[in-house]
Amino acid sequence: MTNAIAVAVSGGQDSLLALSLMQEQGYDVHALHAFFLPPSERLRRTAAKLEDSCRALSVPLHVTDLSEEFERLVVAPFVDDYAKGGTPNPCALCNRQMKFGLLLDAARRHGAERIATGHYARISEHPEFGKTLLCGEDRSKDQSYFLALVPRNALAHAVFPLARWCKKDVMAELAARRLPPPLPSESQEVCFIPDDDYKTFLVRRNVRLGGPGPVILPDGTPLGNHQGLWRYTLGQRRGLGIAWKYPLYVIRKDLKNNTLIVGTDQEMRRSTCRVEELNILVPPAHWPKKVHVKTRYRQHPSPATVELRGTAPTQDMKIRFEHPEFPPTPGQVAALYTEDGMVLAGGRIEE
RNA sequence: UGGGGUGUGGCCAAGCUGGUAAGGCAGCGGAUUUUGGUUCCGCCAUUCGAGGGUUCAAAUCCUUCCACCCCAG
Numbered sequence: 001m002t003n004a005i006a007v008a009v010s011g012g013q014d015s016l017l018a019l020s021l022m023q024e025q026g027y028d029v030h031a032l033h034a035f036f037l038p039p040s041e042r043l044r045r046t047a048a049k050l051e052d053s054c055r056a057l058s059v060p061l062h063v064t065d066l067s068e069e070f071e072r073l074v075v076a077p078f079v080d081d082y083a084k085g086g087t088p089n090p091c092a093l094c095n096r097q098m099k100f101g102l103l104l105d106a107a108r109r110h111g112a113e114r115i116a117t118g119h120y121a122r123i124s125e126h127p128e129f130g131k132t133l134l135c136g137e138d139r140s141k142d143q144s145y146f147l148a149l150v151p152r153n154a155l156a157h158a159v160f161p162l163a164r165w166c167k168k169d170v171m172a173e174l175a176a177r178r179l180p181p182p183l184p185s186e187s188q189e190v191c192f193i194p195d196d197d198y199k200t201f202l203v204r205r206n207v208r209l210g211g212p213g214p215v216i217l218p219d220g221t222p223l224g225n226h227q228g229l230w231r232y233t234l235g236q237r238r239g240l241g242i243a244w245k246y247p248l249y250v251i252r253k254d255l256k257n258n259t260l261i262v263g264t265d266q267e268m269r270r271s272t273c274r275v276e277e278l279n280i281l282v283p284p285a286h287w288p289k290k291v292h293v294k295t296r297y298r299q300h301p302s303p304a305t306v307e308l309r310g311t312a313p314t315q316d317m318k319i320r321f322e323h324p325e326f327p328p329t330p331g332q333v334a335a336l337y338t339e340d341g342m343v344l345a346g347g348r349i350e351e
Numbered sequence: 352u353g354g355g356g357u358g359u360g361g362c363c364a365a366g367c368u369g370g371u372a373a374g375g376c377a378g379c380g381g382a383u384u385u386u387g388g389u390u391c392c393g394c395c396a397u398u399c400g401a402g403g404g405u406u407c408a409a410a411u412c413c414u415u416c417c418a419c420c421c422c423a424g
Binding site (some may be wrong): 012059078082087088089090092093094095119143191192193198232233234235236237238240241242243244245246247248249250270296297298299326329331332333 | 361362363364375376377378382383385386387388389390
């Protein structure tokens with residue numbers, strides 16, 4: 001058994017500290033950096049800086065171009081989902097397909113059985129069923145939600161050096177270690193959408209997106225027009241452009257009639273949802289009766305009960321929340337937790 | 352052209368015993384943030400349909416006109 005480990009480095013602070021921490025712990029460290037977008041001048045510059053950082057640490061850096069795969073496995077499904085009226089979660093997909101898929105494969109090619117990343121989440125060894133995924137120590141920064149679609153056999157090879165770190169301590173620690181991150185503070189560059197403008201991005205992709213249509217209240221009262229259902233997501237408030245007595249939220253997208261149904265905060269809330277493409281991380285036999293579910297990032301897990309239906313490939317589950325929730329949105333991830341933050345399963349919200 | 356009502360920012364709407372324009376919605380900006388969304392904070396009428404008058408002072412009182420709405424034999 002070797003103690004070789006690959007560390008996925010993006011150029012940001014978190015992964016750089018992860019790299020340094022792993023090395024400090026005596027691992028035989030390899031740094032992996034991948035281009036998820038076609039290598040531009042800017043990306044090459046980041047890679048060059050990373051090279052400097054790695055040289056300073058005497059760690060070998062392997063750079064690969066995974067832009068074609070990223071396009072196929074993350075971007076294309078993202079665009080496709082929007083075109084179909086869904087609200088995709090590309091980060092969750094990226095973790096499953098890229099970081100704990102292709103990058104893990106790359107790690108193995110370099111002789112490492114494990115891969116470390118800068119995620120704020122924990123992996124622990126459970127006496128009965130092995131490796132489990134836990135939320136990060138710093139719950140406000142916890143990223144386990146985005147990892148809920150990563151298969152168990154991949155997570156078994158994951159290491160999260162920042163598990164017990166707080167975001168605010170990372171920068172100070174890097175400074176103390178004299179490790180300037182190639183990409184300074186926030187790194188919007190990780191995202192494949194320029195300027196956070198996904199609408200323009202989608203329009204430029206030249207896919208077939210729906211056009212304008214009516215906006216109505218649940219009772220059918222017409223209020224105005226929308227600019228294409230793909231531009232809205234369940235629970236959305238801003239951007240409707242309709243002045244009403246009370247704030248209006250998107251409560252339903254009627255794709256068949258190209259109609260947007262809006263209503264009050266109360267009318268918007270749901271207490272059930274159906275989840276497919278399950279990624280079971282803990283055997284259901286060990287699940288508590290009451291679980292806690294996140295259907296969006298930055299949401300406190302909500303108490304709920306779960307009903308598993310069907311078997312393996314086509315298995316799905318029905319979730320019933322104790323209290324009405326902001327509407328679970330098709331395309332987003334539902335992550336099931338125990339009360340103390342162990343991830344039981346993840347899946348794709350269908351309705 | 353008989354009677355009644357209304358006219359305040361993009362929308363809705365307080366204010367109308369005169370004292371120098373609430374609030375909500377929408378919008379814009381920012382904060383938060385590995386997705387979308389949510390939430391939070393900030394900014395948004397020198398002006399109250401128009402003109403004239405009374406007054407130290409009017410969206411608020413008087414008057415004329417204009418617009419729209421309702422009832423009407």
